[in-house]
Amino acid sequence: MSTPPPQSRGGDRAEVVHERLREAILSAELRPNHRLVEKDIADWLEVSRTPVREALFRLVQEGLVIQRKGWVVRDHTPAEILEMIEARAGVEAHAAYLAAQRITEAQLTRMEELIVTMEDDSVSRLRLNELNNVFHDIVTESATNAVVAQLHRRTKINYWNLNQPVVFTPADDEIVNTQHRQLVAALRARDGETASRIARQHVDNTGRIIRDALGLT
Structure with a gap:
């Protein structure tokens, strides 16, 4: 994955993580069926796992990620x-x-x-x-x-x-x-x-x- 975005503060972090992951999915940087590991994402974006988890739940609601023994980029039928x-x-x-x-x-x-x-x-x-x-x-x-x-x-x-x-x-x-x-x-x-x-x-x-x-x- 590419360079992380600039650090944000407080409640903005979940939004930054959400937008970066969404962009990565829609641009094919993260392909369908790619497994998303919270710790890896947190290390990549230099944040704690809490905003990562919040962002992943939002992506599930948007239909871009599914929960399947963890988090996976959704492959649309x-x-x-x-x-x-x-x-x-x-x-x-x-x-x-x-x-x-x-x-x-x-x-x-x-x-x-x-x-x-x-x-x-x-x-x-x-x-x-x-x-x-x-x-x-x-x-x-x-x-x-x-x-x-x-x-x-x-x-x-x-x-x-x-x-x-x-x-x-x-x-x-x-x-x-x-x-x-x-x-x-x-x-x-x-x-x-x-x-x-x-x-x-x-x-x-x-x-x-x-x-x-x-x-x-």
Whole structure:
């Protein structure tokens, strides 16, 4: 595991541990079925075992970790992944609808900058995934709805942390890039209905790629 985050104080430690472990799971630093040992995590993050245990319980509630003779990174079943994709489409669509009414010029400009970078063929797939996360996080943040933000986090499955490889073809990337530009255009036009429709299509398209890779129907 990589370098630990800066030390925090008091009750903040459990939050820091939770965020660091969550990031490690969603970025594939910690793979499905990886065993999480409290002492090892405490040593890694330079904290006591109490905030580690609290963070692990939170990750269980979020569906990222299970208790199985200790703590283990959860390996989602095909049915769970399909349900997550379906829920994600609704969350992203409503976030885009709200964002069309509330997004700022600075946020729109940042999304446009991200699109330019993501369309650069020299960008690695790992970096592309990171930028894509930032892009969609801006939509959710601009919706300024705490419940939507919570659901957005809860329905997040990063396809590069699945047990089966998910490959995006150049044609898939072209569709993604086009949808990103269409979404920003709808947000700029303050057209919530169109933004919502494009956001849903975008998730459905990614869902199709994941379903094909995992052999889901």
